[in-house]
Amino acid sequence: MEFRQLFSTIILIVLTGIIVKLFLNRTIRTAKLIRWWRLLSEKFHDHQFLKIPELNDNSQQNHLFRRVSLYLNSLQSLEDSDNTNLFSGVNPNDIVLSLNDNQTVVDTFLDARIRWTLTSRAGGACFTLTIRKRDKRRVLRPYLQHIHVVSDEIDSRKRELRLFTPVSGFSGEVSGGVRWRGVPFTHPATMETIAMEIDIKNKINLDLDNFLKSKQFYHRLGKVWRRSYLLYGPSGTGKSSFAAALAKTLSYDVYNLELSSISDDSELKHLLLQTTPRSVILVEDFDKFGTTRLTASGVMNFMDGVVSSCCEERVMVFTMTTKDEIAPEILRPGRIDVHIHFPMCDFNNFKCLASSYLGVKEHKLFSHVEEVFSSGATLSPAEISELMLVNRNSPSRAIKSVITALQTTSSPVVVAGSVGGESCKGTPDHGFKSGDSVDGGSGTLRKDGVKEIKKLYGLLRRKSSICRVSDSFVLDS
Structure with a gap:
């Protein structure tokens, strides 16, 4: 009896395997037939x-x-x-x-x-x-x-988001074979992490929001739907990080352009035409374009010429150290809509950095830091950020290191320029010339005089944080 049951079970398993195999073979054959039929039918169709x-x-x-x-x-x-x-x-x-x-x-x-x-x-x-x-x-x-x-x-x-840079392409391409090559854009900067006065930041966010919603308004006025920003200030004040944060806010790709690498006006125009909508065109060190092979007319056409009118839904960002060497017609309203000044770090910016890097909004040493800033001492945000980053595990040590560095910069300042035929190095130029009051012709400004002038300069800047010129405006951060 048990032998019969075992034999029946084996027979059942074998039959099940045969049926499954036949079914699978039929399914495979059916799939192949369908594929062959499609290929064959395509041969007989136009x-x-x-x-x-x-x-x-x-x-x-x-x-x-x-x-x-x-x-x-x-x-x-x-x-x-x-x-x-x-x-x-x-x-x-x-x-x-x-x-x-x-x-x-x-x-x-x-x-x-x-x-x-x-x-x-x-x-x-x-x-x-x-x-x-x-x-x-x-x-x-x-x-x-x-x-x-x-x-x-x-x-x-x-x-x-992607970051594009110009590279030489294949020999068969036009205009010297220069094209954009993209990589993922993963810069961590955001508007929240930028050390900037809150009212200035709010004005910028409002301006960006209005731009995104204004396509029909621009077209009704007969204007190209595009916005342009000029970021100017000393090195290390956060211009490039701000440009990255702006792109992240808009969710725009970034086209990073160095004018020194462009061979002529035609190549500059060619690269502009290759950019896509919803992008930020970042031109760094714009104040040095005079040392390149580009002409002033070519640069102005790049900014607002007929060719640039083909490039809507873009934001153009130009960074530079100073506006003094740029002709006013290049920076006129229409070519540059918003001017944003990035100064050396002050106490308000210091508190923003301390909150971001150290996680502290108040500290017993803040009053000492404010006193040192009010004495005329200054550092760039990048320098203060590095000190905080190195000492991030100890907020007190980080703030003390900033105080020490600030006190070092409050020593007699060498005037930027040329004294006695030698280049003089010191703190960034605050508008002083070699003919200003100097101590005994030695090329150094008296320490007390520097403090008073810097205090007055900072007070005047705070009172005129925004100045409207035609349809452009200037923001002092």
């Missing part, structure tokens, strides 16, 4: 091939190319396809899919089968869309609208 290049005829970025790339990288069929590229996202757990060169992915829309192929060439990459001619009139337009909607949703849901 197809149309539409190309979407990365760059248009003017070497500008083709925005449809970017939208198609976002859309295809989100398809389930790409995940199931062979040779798909995998990249890490902004977060360590994020995996980003990307179409590989010469790879084909299939999509379906309104019962129409659409194939996409990515190819690379010297002038940039290109997508090829393959669709049956009988489906084109019915499907193509709503399909492209569908791509726009999906890509916008992806952009708004999870936009990875």
Whole structure:
């Protein structure tokens, strides 16, 4: 009896295995037949091939190319396809899919089968869309609208900011082969971490918010929807960090441009045309453009010329040490909308840095720090930040190190300029010239005189924190 039961069980298992194998083989055969049938049917149907290049005829970025790339990288069929590229996202757990060169992915829309192929060439990459001619009139337009909607949703849901720098490209490209190359933009600066007076920060945030909502208003006035900022002040005062925070606030990509690396006006124009909407164009050390191979007319056309009118939804940021060496017509309203001064650190900025770096809003040594600042001593925010960073585990030690450094700078100051035929080094230039009152012709200002003048200068600046000139305004931070 037991032998019969065991034999029946074995027979049942064998029969189950045979049935499963036959079913799987049939499923595999069916899938192969369907794939072969599709390939065969495509041979007997007329197809149309539409190309979407990365760059248009003017070497500008083709925005449809970017939208198609976002859309295809989100398809389930790409995940199931062979040779798909995998990249890490902004977060360590994020995996980003990307179409590989010469790879084909299939999509379906309104019962129409659409194939996409990515190819690379010297002038940039290109997508090829393959669709049956009988489906084109019915499907193509709503399909492209569908791509726009999906890509916008992806952009708004999870936009990875990128930092672009100009590099030499392939020999077959135009204008010397210079193009932008992008990497993920992960700068940690935000408006909250910037050491700046709160009222100035609020004015900037309001200005950015108004810009984002003003597309129709700009067009009604016949103006290009663009905003430009000038950041000026000594090195180490936070201009570059502010530009990064501004980009993070807007969720805009950053195009970082060094004018010294540009060969001529034509190349500058070419690079501007390659930028995309929703981007910050950052031009650092703008006051040194006179030492480059660019002309003043080329720079002004870059800022507000006819070519720049093709580049809407952009914010242009120019940084420099001083405005004294720039011709007024270059910085006139219309070319520069907002002027923001970044001074050396004062007591209010010190408290912002102490809150960010040390986590303290009040400390028994603050009164001593304020007294040293009021004596005319000063450091750049970068110098104070470094002292706090090194001593971040002990707020008292960090603040004492700042006091010591400030007291060192309050010693007699050497006038910036030339005395006795030798270059003199000291604190940053506060407007004093070599002909100002000096102590015995030695090239040093009397310590008490420096204190009083700096106090007066700071008082005047605080009383005139914002000055409107035509449609531009100046902010003193």
